[in-house]
Amino acid sequence: MSGLFGHLDWTVTPFAAAIADPGTNTFVAAGAAGLVVLGAVALLGFLTWFRLWGPLWRDWLTSADHKKIGVMYCVIGIVMLARGVAEGAVMRAHQAMALNGGPLSAEHFAELFSTHGTIMILFVAAPLVIGLINIVVPLQIGARDMAFPVMNQVSLGLTAAGAALLMISLVIGRFETGGWSAYPPYTGRVFSPGEGPDYWIWSVVPAGIGSMLSGINFAVTIYKCRAPGMTYMRMPLFTWTALCAAIMLVYAMPPVTVSSLMLALDRYAGFHFFTNDLGGNMMNYANIFWMFGHPEVYILVLPAYGVWSEVSATFSAKTLYGYPSLVIATMAIAVIAFTVWLHHFFTMGQSASVNIAFGIATMIIAVPTGVKVYDWMATLWRGRIRMTVPMVYLTGFFILFVIGGLTGVILANPTIDYQVHNTLFLVAHFHNVLIPGVLFAMLAGIHYWFPKVFGFRLHETWGKRAAWLWIVGFCVTFLPLYALGLMGMPRRSSSFADPAFVPLQLVAGAGAVIILLALAATLVCYGVSIRQRGTLAVPFGDPWDGRTLEWAMPAPAPEWNFAVIPAVAARDAFWAEKTGGDPYVAPERYEDIELPRPTALGLVICVATTAAGFALTWHIWWLALSGLVGIGLAVMVRAFATQTTRVLPAAEVAVHHGRWLEAVHTARGITRDAEDSPANRGLAAPDTEVTP
Amino acid sequence: MRRLAVVLLVVLAAHPALAQGFLTPEGPVAAAQREHLIRVTMVTMIAVLPVLIGVPLILWRYRRGGRGAYRPGFDFSAPLEIAMWGVPAAIIVLLGTWLWQSTEALDPYEPLGTDPLQVQVIGLNWKWLFLYPDQGIASIGTLAIPAGRPVRLQLTTDTVMQSFMVPALAGQIYAMPGMVSDLNLMASRVGTLTGANTQFNGTGFAGQQVDVQVMTPDDWTAWVQGGTTAPSLDAARYARLGVAGTTAQALQALSLPDSRMHLTAPGLFASVVARYHDGAPLADRDQPGAPGFQPESTP
Ligand code: HEM
Ligand SMILES: [Cu+2]
Numbered sequence: 001m002s003g004l005f006g007h008l009d010w011t012v013t014p015f016a017a018a019i020a021d022p023g024t025n026t027f028v029a030a031g032a033a034g035l036v037v038l039g040a041v042a043l044l045g046f047l048t049w050f051r052l053w054g055p056l057w058r059d060w061l062t063s064a065d066h067k068k069i070g071v072m073y074c075v076i077g078i079v080m081l082a083r084g085v086a087e088g089a090v091m092r093a094h095q096a097m098a099l100n101g102g103p104l105s106a107e108h109f110a111e112l113f114s115t116h117g118t119i120m121i122l123f124v125a126a127p128l129v130i131g132l133i134n135i136v137v138p139l140q141i142g143a144r145d146m147a148f149p150v151m152n153q154v155s156l157g158l159t160a161a162g163a164a165l166l167m168i169s170l171v172i173g174r175f176e177t178g179g180w181s182a183y184p185p186y187t188g189r190v191f192s193p194g195e196g197p198d199y200w201i202w203s204v205v206p207a208g209i210g211s212m213l214s215g216i217n218f219a220v221t222i223y224k225c226r227a228p229g230m231t232y233m234r235m236p237l238f239t240w241t242a243l244c245a246a247i248m249l250v251y252a253m254p255p256v257t258v259s260s261l262m263l264a265l266d267r268y269a270g271f272h273f274f275t276n277d278l279g280g281n282m283m284n285y286a287n288i289f290w291m292f293g294h295p296e297v298y299i300l301v302l303p304a305y306g307v308w309s310e311v312s313a314t315f316s317a318k319t320l321y322g323y324p325s326l327v328i329a330t331m332a333i334a335v336i337a338f339t340v341w342l343h344h345f346f347t348m349g350q351s352a353s354v355n356i357a358f359g360i361a362t363m364i365i366a367v368p369t370g371v372k373v374y375d376w377m378a379t380l381w382r383g384r385i386r387m388t389v390p391m392v393y394l395t396g397f398f399i400l401f402v403i404g405g406l407t408g409v410i411l412a413n414p415t416i417d418y419q420v421h422n423t424l425f426l427v428a429h430f431h432n433v434l435i436p437g438v439l440f441a442m443l444a445g446i447h448y449w450f451p452k453v454f455g456f457r458l459h460e461t462w463g464k465r466a467a468w469l470w471i472v473g474f475c476v477t478f479l480p481l482y483a484l485g486l487m488g489m490p491r492r493s494s495s496f497a498d499p500a501f502v503p504l505q506l507v508a509g510a511g512a513v514i515i516l517l518a519l520a521a522t523l524v525c526y527g528v529s530i531r532q533r534g535t536l537a538v539p540f541g542d543p544w545d546g547r548t549l550e551w552a553m554p555a556p557a558p559e560w561n562f563a564v565i566p567a568v569a570a571r572d573a574f575w576a577e578k579t580g581g582d583p584y585v586a587p588e589r590y591e592d593i594e595l596p597r598p599t600a601l602g603l604v605i606c607v608a609t610t611a612a613g614f615a616l617t618w619h620i621w622w623l624a625l626s627g628l629v630g631i632g633l634a635v636m637v638r639a640f641a642t643q644t645t646r647v648l649p650a651a652e653v654a655v656h657h658g659r660w661l662e663a664v665h666t667a668r669g670i671t672r673d674a675e676d677s678p679a680n681r682g683l684a685a686p687d688t689e690v691t692p
Numbered sequence: 693m694r695r696l697a698v699v700l701l702v703v704l705a706a707h708p709a710l711a712q713g714f715l716t717p718e719g720p721v722a723a724a725q726r727e728h729l730i731r732v733t734m735v736t737m738i739a740v741l742p743v744l745i746g747v748p749l750i751l752w753r754y755r756r757g758g759r760g761a762y763r764p765g766f767d768f769s770a771p772l773e774i775a776m777w778g779v780p781a782a783i784i785v786l787l788g789t790w791l792w793q794s795t796e797a798l799d800p801y802e803p804l805g806t807d808p809l810q811v812q813v814i815g816l817n818w819k820w821l822f823l824y825p826d827q828g829i830a831s832i833g834t835l836a837i838p839a840g841r842p843v844r845l846q847l848t849t850d851t852v853m854q855s856f857m858v859p860a861l862a863g864q865i866y867a868m869p870g871m872v873s874d875l876n877l878m879a880s881r882v883g884t885l886t887g888a889n890t891q892f893n894g895t896g897f898a899g900q901q902v903d904v905q906v907m908t909p910d911d912w913t914a915w916v917q918g919g920t921t922a923p924s925l926d927a928a929r930y931a932r933l934g935v936a937g938t939t940a941q942a943l944q945a946l947s948l949p950d951s952r953m954h955l956t957a958p959g960l961f962a963s964v965v966a967r968y969h970d971g972a973p974l975a976d977r978d979q980p981g982a983p984g985f986q987p988e989s990t991p
Contacts, residue, residue, distance in 0.1 A: 105895075106895035106896070106897070106898065107895050110892070110894075110895070177894070178892060179892055183853060183891075185852045185853065185869070186852040186853065186892070186893055186894065190976050190979050190982045190984070191851075191852055191894075191979075191981065191982050191983070193983060193984070272973075276851075276852075276869040276870060276968050276974065276979065277968050277972075277973050277974040277979075278971070278972075278973050282853055282868060283868070316754065317756075317764060318763075318764045318765075318766065319764065319765055319766070319767040320767065321766065321767050321768070322767065322768065322773065322776075323767065325773060325776070325777075345866070347855060347863070347864050347865055347866055348866045348868075348873075349865055349866060349868075349871070349873035349874070351799075351801075352795050352796050352799040352801075355795055356791065356792050356795045356796070359791050359795065360788045360791060360792070363784050363787055363788055363791065364784060364788075366739075366780060366784060367777070367780045367781050367784055370739050370776070370780040371776050371777055371780065373743055374742075374743075374776040375776070377743065377746055377747060377750060378766075378769075378772060378776075380747075380750045380751065380754060381750055381754065381766070382754060382760065382761050382762060382763040382766055383754050383762070383764070384754065384755075384756045384762055384764075385750075385751055385754050385755050385756060386756050387751070387755070395747065395751060398743055398747040399743070399744060399747060402739075402740045402743045402744065403740070405740070406733065406736050406737075406740050409732065409736045409787065410729060410732055410733065410736070412791070413728060413729075413732055413787075413790075413791050413794065413795075414791070414795045415724075415725055415728050415791075415794040415795055415798045415863070416725060416728060416729050416732070417863075418725070418798075418800065418857075418862070418863020418864055418865070419713075419714045419722070419725050419729075419857075419859060419863045419864070421855075421863075421864060421890070422855055422857075422864065422890035422891060423890065486713045486714075486715055487712075487713040487715070488712055488713040488714075488857075488859035488860075488886075488888070490888055490889075490890040490898075491890070491892075492892040492897065493897070493898040494895075494897075494898045495898045495899070496898065497899075497901065498712075498886070672756065
């Protein structure tokens with residue numbers, strides 16, 4: 001029996017705990033688990049009722065289209081964001097009441113910050129960034145797909161497997177309690193004998209491998225698949241940041257995979273990498289983990305900077321200021337980001353000279369970062385600024401991100417870090433850079449590129465409500481934490497004894513309510529937009545008077561992206577055509593297009609990886625072995641496939657493209673005054689205000 | 693609502709001294725750290741303020757429909773470029789210099805004067821044990837030091853990693869099993885302060901605080917005297933401390949009247965560090981703080 005089910009039995013669900021020991025703590029856990037189960041059931045019911053299984057399978061799960069894969073990444077990101085924000089709000093509510101206690105148990109609180117951190121970094125921020133890169137980069141460089149479309153699917157499958165395991169951990173068993181960084185020896189077998197750290201390991205390892213494969217894919221795509229004339233110094237800034245992030249993914253993800261697997265060896269096979277005894281050393285873990293951890297935050301934030309570059313130029317109707325500076329700054333950050341990881345443990349007892357070296361390296365990053373912020377300001381300067389949703393986010397970013405930058409410079413000083421490390425000051429700092437920096441950019445980017453993928457704009461008014469709520473909610477929730485940190489309140493505290501912390505904790509708790517409203521408004525915005533997709537439709541494909549290539553095609557973008565691969569002659573390629581000639585001319589001839597065939601490889605790998613991870617967590621060896629063998633078999637079977645592409649005849653492309661061109665030529669473009677009106681069908685007219 | 697506000701005000705007013713960050717320093721190290729924080733903040737503002745002020749102005753002046761000039765082709769300006777790179781770089785040169793100096797000056801390994809008081813600190817789950825080898829006493833959860841005398845802490849743990857900090861006196865340093873780290877601090881005034889473990893180490897983490905008593909030299913001598921007549925810290929009692937639990941639980945389990953004990957084995961600290969280096973694996977029951985730890989089994 002125990003062989004068949006490993007360590008699993010019926011007592012591991014939070015429902016059993018809620019029945020055995022009713023109370024706020026167990027009810028919150030059981031409620032969360034219930035939501036996951038209900039959500040899954042509702043989803044299955046929805047798909048069955050509306051007969052969506054077929055389309056889901058054909059058009060999404062087996063598709064190797066980079067845009068579809070990107071969208072699926074973003075869906076994972078948004079779903080996990082909902083969970084992560086809910087957990088954050090529960091933690092804030094708990095801490096607001098945590099003077100000498102609080103409603104949740106200490107262990108439950110620890111599970112919350114551990115899942116929240118792991119989810120937010122690896123299953124919210126990373127999927128949103130990778131999803132957006134997937135959607136946008138091939139369109140910006142004039143490519144038909146990623147260099148390796150099927151490997152792209154595999155990356156998605158691995159990431160989804162990690163996310164799935166995290167969701168399962170909510171219903172079956174308990175998660176790790178040592179934070180998202182999972183420092184041993186606390187997370188070792190001796191001190192955490194349960195399944196928690198194993199859940200963490202088997203969520204992180206597949207996601208890490210998936211992200212590394214994404215990095216390879218993006219880098220090769222940008223190196224090899226650019227349209228003729230798309231020289232490096234003509235690439236849109238978002239693509240530049242994607243390139244830097246891609247290279248960083250390749251170098252930064254292996255360390256976390258390795259450190260997690262070493263921890264697994266300690267836990268499963270009695271190794272002594274990080275144990276207290278027999279020469280194990282936890283400092284080695286911290287070292288390897290942060291060789292990933294620090295570059296990771298720049299992997300997330302560089303593409304966010306890319307979004308700001310696109311948004312600031314488009315919505316101020318201006319060329320990007322300082323393109324070469326921005327490129328140099330991006331590259332500089334990508335390189336320096338690998339030389340600063342030690343600032344995460346200035347307090348580990350190394351000599352002052354080591355701390356000085358890494359402290360100064362950390363500060364140096366502030367220079368190119370500052371340059372980027374000034375460059376965006378100069379882009380807006382003497383422009384014609386339209387306060388659209390992405391611009392509202394950009395405004396929030398400008399004001400809040402520099403505060404995060406200021407506290408980053410403060411933390412770079414080992415002397416001060418000795419005081420505020422491991423306190424709420426640090427928590428405030430990293431939320432300050434991750435939320436206005438990464439999350440705002442992703443929400444802005446989704447708003448900006450959504451019409452390109454789905455063919456209709458998102459609702460501006462709801463979008464603006466959401467954006468302002470995020471900005472205000474952020475301020476109310478996180479700015480008080482700086483003060484609490486300076487007052488000496490340690491992070492990860494499930495209770496505190498000092499009544500002086502109470503007032504600011506209450507403020508932060510109120511802020512979490514605003515953030516919940518922001519999340520709700522974001523989801524409402526998507527819902528309302530789907531319902532009003534008719535009036536919001538922009539079939540001609542250029543709703544924002546865009547400057548780069550992705551706006552030169554219909555919306556939604558066809559599976560093959562470009563009817564003919566464009567020849568690029570300038571930096572803002574589409575803008576140059578719009579101002580210098582006619583961007584909507586039929587090509588002399590069309591050619592056959594080769595497209596990747598749908599395949600279930602990614603899905604099979606996702607299911608097998610989830611099964612293997614779950615089985616390893618619960619010591620169900622037969623299932624673990626089956627999962628691993630399944631992965632191997634799937635890859636081998638795929639290797640024998642000969643018909644991996646299909647051909648789209650030139651005639652078909654000609655018909656599709658011709659119809660669109662014809663519609664464009666009979667339509668009337670709009671000026672930017674009508675941007676947020678049903679008249680905006682995605683065709684931009686030369687603007688009287690901007691061309692005097 | 694009004695009642696809530698009143699409660700808040702009372703709470704705030706009643707405990708002004710309880711929030712003991714380094715912004716209200718009680719010793720030279722924390723005071724220097726605060727000063728460093730202030731000057732770094734001020735100087736960095738040179739780079740931050742232009743954004744905070746400039747962004748609203750630009751957004752207003754160059755809004756669509758506004759009257760600001762429009763130059764869609766503006767994409768380079770040499771003077772602007774020099775300022776954008778030059779000013780942040782200059783700031784970083786200055787801050788980097790200060791960083792260097794202050795990190796050297798406030799190196800936690802550097803004693804703050806001659807003849808510091810030696811205290812050995814052992815982190816346990818979820819309490820701190822302080823050993824005064826020269827005085828022959830030990831103390832659980834309470835660190836008593838004389839005002840005005842430098843103190844040199846040497847830290848290790850006999851369980852997972854922890855981090856020791858008394859914010860009003862000095863910053864934190866990690867304490868790790870089998871290893872020794874140093875922290876030098878000094879209190880200028882008599883008073884009661886709070887210290888904490890800041891590195892999460894399990895369910896009792898939030899309660900792992902330290903009662904720091906800064907005394908006059910005479911009071912401190914008397915406190916030490918009282919310790920030498922307290923029950924002695926022998927191997928069995930030390931092993932009992934390894935069971936995960938709060939300071940209060942430990943005092944109760946050992947039936948101690950207060951935090952003090954008589955330290956009869958001056959080599960205790962060294963032996964705790966050496967435990968992890970004897971080339972043999974430790975069973976779960978010999979690992980303090982672990983769920984499987986059994987105090988009786990430890991030699
Ligand atoms: C949007 C609302 C959010 C709320 C209310 C929130 C709240 C919290 C809270 C209460 C904690 C625990 C703090 C402590 O240790 O005392 C925390 C930790 C953390 N959060 Fe968030 N957070 C939010 C968003 C995010 C986002 C967007 C990210 C990243 C992209 C993020 C990343 C993290 C990380 C990495 C930790 C540390 C976990 C650990 O201690 O290991 N959070 N958050
Ligand atoms: Cu870092």
